Amino acid sequence: MFTGIVKEVGKVDKVSGDSAYIKLGIKSFDILNDAEVSDSIAINGVCLTLIYKEKDVMFFEAIASTLKDTNIKRLKKGNLVNLESALTLNDKIGGHFVLGHVDAELKVKKILTKKNFWELEVDLPSKVRKYVLNNGSITIDGLSLTIKKVLSRSLIVHIVPYTYKNTTLSYKRIGDWLNIEFDYLLKHNVENKK
Secondary structure: OEOOOOOEEEEEEEEEEOOOEEEEEEEOOOHHHHOOOOOEEEEOOEEEEEEEEEOOEEEEEEEHHHHHOOHHHHOOOOOEEEEEEOOOOOOOOOOOOEOOOOOEEEEEEEEEEOOOOEEEEEEOOHHHHHHOOOOOEEEEOOEEEEEEEEOOOEEEEEEOHHHHHOOHHHHOOOOOEEEEEEOHHHHHHHHHOO
């Protein structure tokens, strides 16, 4: 389990494999120091298991079921990724409960620069619209964010300067794919009302 508070931006160092299996090497300087083999680490919001470390690179595996629904399959050497270590009982919960189980891969529709913040608009297919509400929580590429507006075919979140500068959001462009995890508590509520 995670909180959606990104601890470090890592860099993809190695990618090998195919559509059924990928081995991924991520350069890290902060998280790597305390990470141990078999730890869960969120990479762009996807919970992956650390299989080994080599110098300043952490290695992970992702299989077809993970690749199908996430932007892990799109990563190339040099890409930047948001990293978060798994929550411990001693940690502060600064975001919201994030499982690292991505629900959808959605596209950036717009990025607008406002006076003191950035506005990110993300496509919202009708099949997942039931999982979002104004001022509800959402995880976008591993970041715990608040939904500011739900439109007919998209949702909008606001990004404060610190988050924009210290995560991969400043590198995103229109058409880029984002990993989306909807708030588990809301999803659970919606599914139980069926």
